[in-house]
Amino acid sequence: GYLTFCAGSDSGLRHFQADSHLITWLESQGYDYDIVTDQELNDEGVAAIGAYKAVMTGSHPEYHTKETLDALQSYRDGGGSLLYMGGNGFYWRVALHKEQPGILEIRRGEGGIRAWAAEPGEYYNAFDGHYGGLWRRNGRAPQALAGVGFSAQGTFLGSYYRRNPDTTDEAVAWIFEGVDDEILGDFGLSGGGAAGFELDRVDERLGSPPDIRILASSENHADTFVLVPEEHLTHLTNWPGKPVDSLLRADMVYFDVPGGGRVFSAGSITFCGSLLHNDGDNNISRIIANVLNRFLA
Secondary structure: OOOOOOOOOOOOOOHHHHHHHHHHHHHHOOOOOOOOOHHHHHHHHHHHOOOOOEEEOOOOOOEEOHHHHHHHHHHHHOOOEEEEOOOOOOOEEEEEOOOOOOOEEEOOOOOOOOOOOOOOOOOEOOOOOOEOOEOHHHOOOOHHHHOEEEEEEEEEEEEEEEEOOOOOOOOOHHHHOOOOOOEEOOOOOOOOOOEEEEEEEEOHHHOOOOOOEEEEEEEOOOOOOEEOHHHEOOOOOEOOOOOHHHHOOOEEEEEEEOOOEEEEEOOEOOHHHHOOHHHHOOHHHHHHHHHHHHHHO
């Protein structure tokens, strides 16, 4: 019933529609769940999610107010378990109108992959007076919350992750229980693979914790994938100071938070499209079930 993003053999679903992949997987696996909207998270803060053992995002939680970010941060730091199930998340700062519910403001200033750019002098929100644009330019890069942040974008094509060899120790081996494959997610209903379209990676400079574990990283992306503009310096250099090809990747990560919180991040928008492959009998589905079962235990 949706106009899809591509005309291939997959579902073509992205953004809000693609969350149906996750919802269908939860129901097929027998998990009970509630849906909490961004509006509720903004209005009620951490109280909207504080009672849950685990909180999962959708595939593309890109736009956030200070209140929604504060709620997720408080949940995580207070011992909550967070699963970031997508990519390009926690990216733009937005503001909500105080008197007119449902009106949202965004100022696309000074960086970021964007369909249009704010003019000089228009970088501050009218609704709340705060500086708009990327949360990264407001001192809250996505890596500080989820361990990974937006790094690269291409066409709606998915590739795969390669499991890192140092994931057999007790600290993270439970994530791969029942998974013997080195190649993960080379299939899916969104772009044909679990790692595609918009990709997030680890960056310690921007807040990825020093003890973060990179479980797997994607590779072999199409030549349409490019580094996000906020990472460029000159035509020859970038902020990380690394070869561009090494930055065009999604990192699947796990880390513990002081206070008992835990975070699993997928780092890719097309990730949820792989959950339902082969009726849910696949390595991506198994990994998420392992993580979710541990978080719910």
